[in-house]
Amino acid sequence: MRIGYVRVSSADQNVERQLTDQELTVTFTDRASGKNADRPQLQAMLAGNWPPNSVVVVHSMDRLARSLTDLLQIVEELTARGVHVHFVKEAKTFRGGDSTDPMDMLMLSMLGAVAQYERSLIRERQAEGIIKAKERGVYRGRKRKLTDEAQIQQIVAEATALGANKTHVAQRHGLSRQTLYKYVKSLS
Template sequence: MQGQRIGYIRVSSFDQNPDRQLEQIEVGKVFTDKASGKDTQRPELERLLAFVREGDTVVVHSMDRLARNLDDLRRIVQGLTQRGVRMEFVKEGLAFTGDDSPMANLMLSVMGAFAEFERALIRERQREGIVLAKQRGAYRGRKKSLNSEQIAKLKQRVAAGDQKTLVARDFGISRETLYQYLRED
């Protein structure tokens, strides 16, 4: 049974261009998430999983674009192939059908482990870079969500007894961020 080719794209930030991931790859439909790989909320991936049917092929640029870690990768690939959906990873040049040999399953695990290892190295280098930048006085951290006037209003509302959850929602920040502002003097 010949189904349709469906692309899945995940970019880590809103300013990244998703088009290059499936450039020159022919697909009938594309699902795009704009979220970090560690983020468990990937609504377009969930839509894709609900959309695909037996005989379809899901095309992804690379394994690290599909899954957060090796367990997640194996779960998604096995879940799809058990439903008769073929998985293709362009960068790795691998395809999985569910009728895969032990060697194909080994390749999935090894390549997935390499992708997980690469992400860990990137995080480690990022942490080291931040430490060095802090030592040089060049690291300022993330830009504050609120300006000083908004922070003052936030503190006034909390002091007046407003519910912190509502205050956070009104300012478009998380409760944790609200508590960080309250701790500042």
């Protein structure tokens, strides 16, 4: 059995490019950050009762985990159950059972450390960008979220009024359009 695991960091990223040329029995797809292993589809894949010699196919190590600890734990958990883990980009397969090659574990640790390092660079660049944007006065942070139920109902009534432009309503109240649509949907 061949099990695919796909992860993209955001909803607008394309999952198609990751495992298009692979023949898979089932595929698990997460749209979440790889910073931790607390992802619903990853947990579902790990909870699967896969027969021995099944293969979990992942595009690259950084798609499975950005943390070295998580990567090692996931691969060790699967291989201990007799499930192989294949990383397409790295062209590396970690075999289930007792055939843990020390060189394979070294390679996994090194490549996992690189993925973790990349994650820390991303966070560092993001923090630097926020600081520079604040200095220029263009960073305003996340749009606010309302907690007052009466205010939410009033804004939703305004947004659903005949001919109301939802973008303008959202801007007038300091909300994102997505947040406004979420409020409208929850109250309809």
